Amino acid sequence: MLNDYSKEDKVLLAVDCIIFGFDGEDLKILLIKRDFEPEKGKWSLIGGFLKKEENLDKAAIRILNHLTGLDNIYMEQLYTFSKVDRDPAERTISTAYYALIDIESHNNEFTNVETSKWFSLKNAPDLIFDHNRMVERAVSRLKYRTKTKPIGFELLPEKFTMLQLQNLYESILNEKLDKRNFTSKINALDILIKLKEKDMGSSKKGSYLYTFDAEKYNKKLKEGFVFKI
Amino acid sequence: MLNDYSKEDKVLLAVDCIIFGFDGEDLKILLIKRDFEPEKGKWSLIGGFLKKEENLDKAAIRILNHLTGLDNIYMEQLYTFSKVDRDPAERTISTAYYALIDIESHNNEFTNVETSKWFSLKNAPDLIFDHNRMVERAVSRLKYRTKTKPIGFELLPEKFTMLQLQNLYESILNEKLDKRNFTSKINALDILIKLKEKDMGSSKKGSYLYTFDAEKYNKKLKEGFVFKI
DNA sequence: ACAAAAGTGTTTTCACTACACCCATGA
């Protein structure tokens, strides 16, 4: 006996992406103005539909790349949203992914999408469908992840100052941190390389630049190291 | 302009359930022997397909109820698995849910499914498709949740002893805990009611029974209390 | 010389860990 799959309902499976960015000040998300019905003209996450011959991770990468031109971006599956009437036009299920990108380094690559815009999380507009809930869930996942994995660096340029890193963590966790405690905690992790180079942009004295040492981090992981902030 | 949803691929969306139970000794999962092709005769999670007019949570509840008769069970969405050839018979996506049930109290309700069986996690058989990966992910989610939410109580009878609770945490976290430290940590949480009643089954002295005080817990939550073990 | 941001240590506090003996009871 073969189970009769053919009797079962098939559905459209969408993928929506919450794209986080950081400009040194605020945590931001990238939104687009929808240029088709339903909800034309309202702000929305970028999204698309899963194709039969790809898996969800691939679909998310494709959709992100298609709308932003970006490649090689940190992405993670978040949750699958399935309220029956979530899309008034048609029964769709949506698997949400979130992505972390460094705004500064990729600023010029966005020219092909005139309708997209970065919003500070705090004053982002209302979104279509259940996209607000998706963003909420993404934010809380991001909080958790940054405490337990070094994914924060995905949001920063390759070289960054300790203060930028602290600002990033403060934006994500939405709380003030103590400068000395933060610095010594990060230094204790021993996964950054302190460069000879200084960033002279923000002060007369200048502040040292750091990079994330992925190789060292992975080596430490294998030895049982646990990232924790 | 309307986006042309009709050009997009539709897929079968399955729901698979990892059902955890606890018998006072070991953490267990409920599996069924598949009685249809493909993979007939092999062990598998219980599953079914999403129907057009229900959301995933409802589908998971329906599937669990249909195969076990159980109702009012803690369930949580885990992850959506989408490898292209995960089901050799047909392109399906599967959203996994995990459920927590108290084996003792529901032991008799399983009579309608002769092909289902509880397995200790440690010596569970190999499962079909990507179900092993689903179980792995469920176990690690369960570990995290039990540390940060009082969901462990879902796996115990309404009344339980401190030792049962400790055994449960030891099974889930897969490590030995210190009896005195565990007891005082739990007592410090102040979310259990110590009953006058004793369980005389396991010793001559008898051990006090407790129940989870959901009302108190919710009240404390509102006041900013953070559950942490 | 002074303004403005960078950089740096110590003390206190609190949570977590390790650890061992008496109690109550049924047989």
Next chain:
DNA sequence: TCATGGGTGTAGTGAAAACACTTTTGT
């Protein structure tokens, strides 16, 4: 009376939090 599991407290250790002054340099 003794064997069995139940129940309980304290001291020590280590991580996190609180906290302020000196350095550098461009203007």
